[in-house]
Amino acid sequence: MKEFFQKKPLNIYVFIAVIILTVLTGMIQRSEFQIVILLTTFISAGILLKRHWLFAGIAVMVISIIFTIHDFAKMDSGDSGKFIKKFQFHMGTDKDEE
């Protein structure tokens, strides 16, 4: 494992991969697949610029933010969303309760 990380990345292949992934990211519309391609492009750029740990860290944060937003959206639209809506109703309109 240590030997793997000590190896220098093959720049020209990473460079070509970055170009192809950039074109793909630009062409594909917003979807889960685009997010996967987006993060792959981002990490490939990190490997090209020899800052893969920084870029991978940012990618992990982005993934966690995306999943959190996705969960909030699910809660708002799904069955559990009723709880939030009821809660907001009771909290927001005191006159209705009276």
Next chain:
Amino acid sequence: MTGIISRFEAFLMLQTTSKRKSLSLLFLGIMIPGPFKYMFVFLLISKLIYLDIAQKKMKMILSLPFSRAEIFVFSYILGLVIICCAAVTGESFFTGNVTPALIPELLVFYSAYFGVFSLVSMKGSSSITLPVFLLIVDLLAGLRGSFDTNVYSWISPLYHKEIIYASVFSMLILAVSFVQFIFNRREKW
């Protein structure tokens, strides 16, 4: 062809090893959507061929098996790919869709100021005062008047109201700087 690819790989290795911190931070800056990214593009250009000449590293790079034309073209391609990748990644992350005009607009700005930086550095100046001054002049000159009255805004690398005229203008600057870089050998690198 294989020789060019292997030399390009060596050039990539050289540039990304020596400037990795600044290039990666500027990559993150260019990801910001909106016109603010042009400032980071400007700073990125100052980290490419200009920095090598200003820090007098060009003699060392020329001692490696690169020709002058290759150094210029490789440096241009490296910057272009970093800018395109960062801009597309940022736009698609923040807005979801990439506007087709994004890449030509960035290309016009990048080509023009890459040429300006190369010309300035070849004339012996080691500070970015003149390019910054030109950027401010560009910013102010394009602001005045409307589309019909202000002809400069058509060819301005920053405003590029007429993208074809602006691209011709920026390619002209780039071509002049390329010719100067190859044939002007009196500089103190």
